[in-house]
Amino acid sequence: MARCLNTRPGGGHENPANAVVCPRCDFLVQGAHIGGYEVLSFIGAGSYGHVYKVREPAPLGRIMALKVLRFDQFNEKALGNFFDEARRIADLQHPNILPVYNFGKLEDERPYLVMEYAPQTIYDLFRRDDGSRRVAYAEELVPYMRQAADALSFVHQNGLIHQDVKPGNLLIGRSGQLLLSDFGTTFYLGMQTHASLGEATGTAAYMPPEQWQGNPRRDSDQYALAVSCYELLSGRTPFVYRRVEEMWNAHFNELPSSPQQW
Template sequence: MYDSVGQQLGNYYLVRLLGRGGFSNVYLGEHIYLKTQAAIKVLQMQLEDDEKDHFLHEARTIAHLVHPHIIRVLDFGVQNGLPFLVMDYAPQGTLRERHPNGTRLPLATIVEYVKQVALALQYAHDHNFIHRDVKPGNMLIGRQGEILLSDFGTALVAQSSNSQSTQDTVGTIAYMAPEQIDGKPRPASDQYALGIVVYEWLSGQRPFSGSLTELIAQQMSAPPPSLHARNPDISPDVEAAVMMALAKDPHERFASVQAFANALEQANRSQQGQQGQQEPTRGLYPVSSPSYPPTRPALVLPSPALANTSQTSTAPQQLVMETATQKERPASKRSSVRPPQERAIPRAPGRSGTSTARQLMASIIGIVIYGGVYFYISTLFFHNKEFASYALFGLSIIVPLFFGAVFGPFAGFFTGMGGYLLGHSLSGSPGLWSNGLGLGLTGLIAGFALLRTRAHYDRFRAVATAVLFAVLGVIVGEGFADCSSIWVYSVNVQSAALNFLLFTLIELICGLVLLPILLKLYSAIAGHRERSEV
């Protein structure tokens, strides 16, 4: 990169170099008329004619990101093919300069920083903008000590360049999410980067290090080392929040970067409360459950009787401690009353929905319900009420779709196929195996949504995912049944096609309308049950 000190860009004279980045230089600029100072970011990329309009469009988007914790863009332009941005100048430097590499920060300080950065990122995400380069060096300190997120120019480079390699690699690898390395950044990528920053501030070092190749390999597949092992003062709630933000799968992270900040703040309050309430005469310290959706199996705190066994663990993640006084007390003297703190951290609704026993029980219930419905459909058909039977058939498809989305592919498949066969057996009419298998495929494919959503249907994205799999299941299942009728039962192709269009349309309407309603209802009931158990 060449030095532009002494040149004039727009109405600004470049006074001195403030810093260099991978794709830009930042200069202190002075307005030639007003004599006010500003930071001038010069992007080191020559824009072709067809790229200039796109750059200006993206620059306008950045300029409209007006937020108390975002460095404001005052002006922008392209001079001699060289794009530049004019931004507010923050003379107090960055958080990287305030806290050099290897510095550990108090949790309360970290929470205060993260709250401000998360507000800025959430605002950008709500305006369909991804930062792509969240790190301490891009967190500036304002005149009043507030934190200002800068360098949205990184996103500008990625979105203004026609080069796929540039779009894929823009950012800082040490803080880069796996999907961003893979060229598919999303808002959750910024959450991952912020999680790396929090990890670094808590432990004094980033979770991954090494050469560029080693960093990429670790970011893509290696789990982060235990925070507690690097800093024993960190509580399990704090570590769980950070590790959730650092999940390799973006769907495993918090629903938003603001949710991550809220969880970290709640964990901080919980840790402060535990430190202030520790009493050496008690056998158990209270453990609060996190406010964010847990992604790991529930942890059950052992009872006092079990805490006295010879296999007591001394691992850092041990959640229950017992005093020497309690250990010396005879077992017969101990109270059999279970303390209120001693209980499992509850799982979110549907988190255990993929267990074999749960799917088996759900399959039996689904077969009985769907079998009863199909028996009634057959009865209507035999009484020459074809329209009513067709309409009810379209409505009934919601049963295997719902059981699949909530309880998994196994339950969806057997609800569809088993319920069809049971209904026809009860009515005494022979069912077509192809129709039964088609309905089973519908429930099976709908059940694959559980692998992505984990039955958390309190969010729009999860419901939309379930509906998408349901639509795919209806098309594949009905297509299989009608194609089979042509090959096996010599049904006329035109009749089979008409049948496919008619029933697919009815089933899709039911799936698109009824399934979201039932999933929301299920989520509300399951969430209420979980809260009542806490």
């Protein structure tokens, strides 16, 4: 028997030794093999997929990350987004963009992609000895923000807008370099949409007004990067609200306090 990698309360269901996906919760089973990659552990959730730590086949046996589309997101639109993400990242060869190495499908036709394993986010760089998070000092943060800005500049030069820049998508590679990740919500420059409040794409705490309206620009990513800097320097985002409507109003009408206040 083998356990699934569902880390939620009540998860970790027993499955047959040859199972790949747990039928009870949709998580992959520890020790399963997908395209030759051995599933080791659960890393976390992306915009529409689950991400796992895997080991590639011998002789190299390197540790990688495998992202698979969640079953509850398995529809035509999400499938198209997933394929688009793989193609976009494959075309974006840059030292500060998380690279994709392989692509395939599970037996149930859900796609997966294999990426470089980046064990940390930028949050993890700024911790006390006891492991608790601390705020960053400007001189610590600047080198990483330069790398993020370089990656975004390259993305924009290739006609794309990331749309979900935030600390959780700023990963740290095994060589210590910053890696921009999660291109699942990328927007093509020149597209025009008219999203309602409930349809805007991105993460509310980091989104500029034009993105709420469905018309992101290059500087929308710069705005989100600035919000990320604010959070890392102060320990909180400029606006902290629970309701989407309140967050929308804040980004349109409020001025943030100085990070030094916090």
